Amino acid sequence: MNRLALLVAVAVALLAPAAAATQPASLTEIEKQVMCPVCGTLLQLAESPQAQRERVFIERLIAEGKSEEQVKDALVAEYGDEVLALPPRSGFSLSAYLVPIVAFLVAAAALAAGVLRWRRGGSGGDSPSAGDGPSDEDSKRLDADLARYDL
Amino acid sequence: MSLRSLLAIIGVLAVVGLLVFGLASKGSSRLQPGDAAPTSTLPQLDGNGSESLADYKGKWVLVNFWASWCLPCRAEAPALEAFQQQHGGPRFTVLGIDTQDLSGDARAFVERYGLSYPQLRDGNGDKADEYGTTGVPENFLVDPKGKVRLVVAGPIGENELSGEVAPLLAGGGS
Numbered sequence: 001m002n003r004l005a006l007l008v009a010v011a012v013a014l015l016a017p018a019a020a021a022t023q024p025a026s027l028t029e030i031e032k033q034v035m036c037p038v039c040g041t042l043l044q045l046a047e048s049p050q051a052q053r054e055r056v057f058i059e060r061l062i063a064e065g066k067s068e069e070q071v072k073d074a075l076v077a078e079y080g081d082e083v084l085a086l087p088p089r090s091g092f093s094l095s096a097y098l099v100p101i102v103a104f105l106v107a108a109a110a111l112a113a114g115v116l117r118w119r120r121g122g123s124g125g126d127s128p129s130a131g132d133g134p135s136d137e138d139s140k141r142l143d144a145d146l147a148r149y150d151l
Numbered sequence: 152m153s154l155r156s157l158l159a160i161i162g163v164l165a166v167v168g169l170l171v172f173g174l175a176s177k178g179s180s181r182l183q184p185g186d187a188a189p190t191s192t193l194p195q196l197d198g199n200g201s202e203s204l205a206d207y208k209g210k211w212v213l214v215n216f217w218a219s220w221c222l223p224c225r226a227e228a229p230a231l232e233a234f235q236q237q238h239g240g241p242r243f244t245v246l247g248i249d250t251q252d253l254s255g256d257a258r259a260f261v262e263r264y265g266l267s268y269p270q271l272r273d274g275n276g277d278k279a280d281e282y283g284t285t286g287v288p289e290n291f292l293v294d295p296k297g298k299v300r301l302v303v304a305g306p307i308g309e310n311e312l313s314g315e316v317a318p319l320l321a322g323g324g325s
Contacts, residue, residue, distance in 0.1 A: 037251045037275070037276060038251050038276075048220075049220040049221070049222070050218065050220045050251065050252070052220070053219070053220045053252075053253055053256055054253070057253050057255075057256075077274075078253050078254060078274050079251065079274050079275055080274055080275030080277075081275075082275050082276075083275075
């Protein structure tokens with residue numbers, strides 16, 4: 001019985017992504033991922049004549065049975081990469097994904113280095129800590145200064 | 152110079168460079184009479200090869216940016232075709248550039264209005280940006296030496312064609 005349940009679970013796990021991939025493309029979903037190139041906004045938010053033509057084009061491709069990726073590829077062929085709301089993960093556009101990660105890592109490393117340095121500086125070293133009293137020389141100079149103000 | 156100073160300078164230069172690049176890429180202004188017209192190559196709308204404005208050197212060219220979804224473009228298309236019929240030839244042509252448009256819609260537009268002049272395709276709008284257009288339609292008359300001589304931002308009608316373009320063609324240029 002347990003073996004049967006395990007087989008069913010494995011089958012569901014294997015078939016679920018395949019079922020998702022073969023789901024028909026939807027205008028509502030694609031509208032969230034592509035731009036209206038003339039308006040400079042997501043197609044989802046655009047109402048210009050160009051946006052209407054773009055929707056008709058997408059609906060026609062969906063009716064032809066094209067997948068989401070195929071529809072987006074067709075839009076790129078018509079309008080260029082700029083039609084995608086997110087840049088493609090290849091070529092120079094890849095930098096749009098890599099630069100923020102590299103910048104975050106550099107900033108985190110700089111912050112970590114700064115904290116380490118600050119902690120090392122605070123636990124001894126050359127600079128006096130708050131708990132240490134003044135040196136003998138400083139005490140003498142302080143006494144001499146105070147004596148000048150004795151009335 | 153210490154490593155820390157060098158890194159700080161590189162950081163500042165990078166930020167300034169990004170700002171300058173951002174301003175420069177946003178600040179394209181419309182070509183004006185006297186400016187050289189861009190000559191980058193574009194695919195032909197019918198898919199048969201590509202062309203550049205440089206291919207028309209020695210000829211007057213009325214560059215017309217249009218799109219099939221643009222209502223004023225529908226209004227000006229018959230006037231442009233009539234002008235092409237009257238003046239088109241070895242010394243002059245209208246050159247349509249279909250911009251930010253679906254190629255199927257654009258080809259249907261050309262067929263619907265019976266446009267006989269050459270048509271290029273600017274799907275992503277880069278060429279329109281080079282000319283500094285702010286919409287469609289816009290028209291640029293380029294002389295045989297490749298200089299812009301007249302700019303009409305908006306639809307061009309019979310009045311502009313006969314009153315402004317035709318006299319320039321008749322007035323010569325090489």
